[in-house]
Amino acid sequence: MRLRVATIALTLPLLASCGGSPKKPAAEPAPVRVAEAAQKAVPVEVVAIGHVEPLSTVAVRPQAGGAVTRVAFREGDEVAEGQLLFTIDPRPYEAALAQAKANLARDRARLSEARKTLERYRELVAKEYVTQEQFDQAKANADALAATIEGGDAAVEQARLNLAYCRVTAPIAGRTGSLLVHAGNLVRAGDEKPLVTINRLEPIYVSFSLPERELLAVQERARKARLAVSATPPGGGPHEGELSFVDNAVDATTGTIELKAVFPNRDRALWPGQFVNVFLTLETEGQAIVVPASAIQNGQSGTFVWVVGGDGKAEARPVTVKRTWQSLAVLAEGVKAGEKVVTDGQLRLAPGAPVAIQGEGGTKDAVAPRAGTGA
Numbered sequence: 402m403r404l405r406v407a408t409i410a411l412t413l414p415l416l417a418s419c420g421g422s423p424k425k426p427a428a429e430p431a432p433v434r435v436a437e438a439a440q441k442a443v444p445v446e447v448v449a450i451g452h453v454e455p456l457s458t459v460a461v462r463p464q465a466g467g468a469v470t471r472v473a474f475r476e477g478d479e480v481a482e483g484q485l486l487f488t489i490d491p492r493p494y495e496a497a498l499a500q501a502k503a504n505l506a507r508d509r510a511r512l513s514e515a516r517k518t519l520e521r522y523r524e525l526v527a528k529e530y531v532t533q534e535q536f537d538q539a540k541a542n543a544d545a546l547a548a549t550i551e552g553g554d555a556a557v558e559q560a561r562l563n564l565a566y567c568r569v570t571a572p573i574a575g576r577t578g579s580l581l582v583h584a585g586n587l588v589r590a591g592d593e594k595p596l597v598t599i600n601r602l603e604p605i606y607v608s609f610s611l612p613e614r615e616l617l618a619v620q621e622r623a624r625k626a627r628l629a630v631s632a633t634p635p636g637g638g639p640h641e642g643e644l645s646f647v648d649n650a651v652d653a654t655t656g657t658i659e660l661k662a663v664f665p666n667r668d669r670a671l672w673p674g675q676f677v678n679v680f681l682t683l684e685t686e687g688q689a690i691v692v693p694a695s696a697i698q699n700g701q702s703g704t705f706v707w708v709v710g711g712d713g714k715a716e717a718r719p720v721t722v723k724r725t726w727q728s729l730a731v732l733a734e735g736v737k738a739g740e741k742v743v744t745d746g747q748l749r750l751a752p753g754a755p756v757a758i759q760g761e762g763g764t765k766d767a768v769a770p771r772a773g774t775g776a
Contacts, residue, residue: 430757433746435709436693437761440738443689443726444682447619451609451632451679453671455602456663459573460595463588465489465566469596476580480571480599487569487596489588494567498560505553512546519543566590575601600673605666607632607642609679610657619647619660622683630662631680637670644681691729693762696742697722706736707743707750709758715743715750 471488474480519539526536578598582588588596607630611619622628628644642664651658662679664671671677696706697720708718720735736742743750744762 430713430755431715431746431749432757432759433707433709433715433743433750434760434762435741435758436696436744438690438692438732438736438738438740438742440688440690442685442687443691443729443731445684445686445724446726447611447615447681447683449609449611449679449681451607451662451677453632453634453673453675453677454606454608454661455575455600455673456604456606457573457575457601459575459599461486461569461572461597461599462592462595463487463489463566463569464590465494465563466589467491467493467567467587469582469584469586469588472580472584474577476577478577480574480577482571482574484571485568486571486577487582489567489569491564491567494560494564498557498564501553501556501560505550505557508546508549508553512543512550515539515543515546569596571599573599573601575599602669602671602673603666604642604663605671605673606645606661606663607671607677607679608659608661609681610652610655610659611681613651613656613658616647616651616658618683619644619681623647629682630664631682632662632664632671633678633680634670634672634675635677639680640664640666640670686731690732690736690738691726692732692736692742693744694725694728694730695744697730698747707747708736709741709743709756713755715752715754715756717750717752 467490469487470490473485473487480486519536519542522531522536522539525531526533576599578600580597581594582596619628623644630642630644631639632642633639642662644660645663646661648659660681662681692706698705698707700717703719704722705717705719708716710716718735721733723731723733725731741758741761743756746756746759750756
């Protein structure tokens with residue numbers, strides 16, 4: 402009897418201690434970084450890899466043969482159109498010009514004498530002092546000498562032109578390349594090997610290719626206005642130009658269309674042969690809702706973002722991403738301008754979980770600089 406009472410007495414405190422469930426400790430707020438969704442103008446761009454090409458390239462070749470007596474520039478110099486580059490020994494051509502002038506003077510003297518003879522025969526044949534055959538012969542002689550004079554004039558002009566070719570000048574303004582012929586070398590007219598190559602660098606072309614599916618959009622926008630093109634060289638910043646050329650056929654082997662953009666290139670940052678990142682702007686979407694691309698999450702039901710409500714709690718919000726632009730995601734629906742989305746710390750979140758905002762970034766200015774390509 403005493404044992405039963407003692408057992409009951411010991412059991413009651415245990416039942417009392419197990420009678421109520423203990424309260425769970427409140428969840429700690431998850432530390433996150435957020436950014437505010439913004440409404441801004443965002444360009445619609447097509448991205449490609451481009452190749453820098455000079456606006457024009459001229460391989461300077463000799464038009465007169467002889468010894469190079471002077472090189473009037475240094476490799477890599479900027480030259481103006483018409484600037485002297487090389488001098489070829491002019492003495493043989495000066496002699497040829499002097500001889501052509503002398504031959505012309507001799508033939509003119511002969512023509513003068515022949516015309517005087519012809520006038521005398523004209524009077525004598527009327528009086529029958531000379532035969533008609535003699536008169537005709539005198540006339541033919543004068544006509545032949547007149548033709549010889551025309552040939553002499555042409556010979557003088559050719560000799561003068563050959564002498565002018567001894568001064569090799571720049572046909573375009575631009576930058577010279579490697580010097581391929583030095584003073585003292587012999588050159589021949591029409592040599593395939595150029596003396597030097599000149600590239601025009603200002604302005605300059607950037608050529609690039611786009612898939613043929615983009616052709617219609619490019620054509621439609623190009624009819625309305627000039628399309629802006631940005632090119633970013635390796636390690637440099639973007640340079641602005643405009644679309645200047647769309648090829649007249651799609652490459653059947655690659656399914657691409659070639660385009661060219663022209664850039665002022667006053668700072669010479671774009672150099673022939675470079676590969677650059679190209680951004681062709683087709684249009685600008687004026688009232689786009691954007692959030693940092695780091696806010697976009699992928700789940701079983703699709704893409705979503707974590708939105709921090711006014712009560713400081715997290716909400717998983719499904720969104721539709723139309724496209725991305727630099728460091729921003731352009732949304733079709735799901736978030737309104739001014740709402741705060743989580744950009745870092747999403748792994749700690751659950752629906753309705755409290756958050757502690759550790760930092761806030763701006764979406765309006767969250768545009769990463771365009772990086773150069775290492776291609």
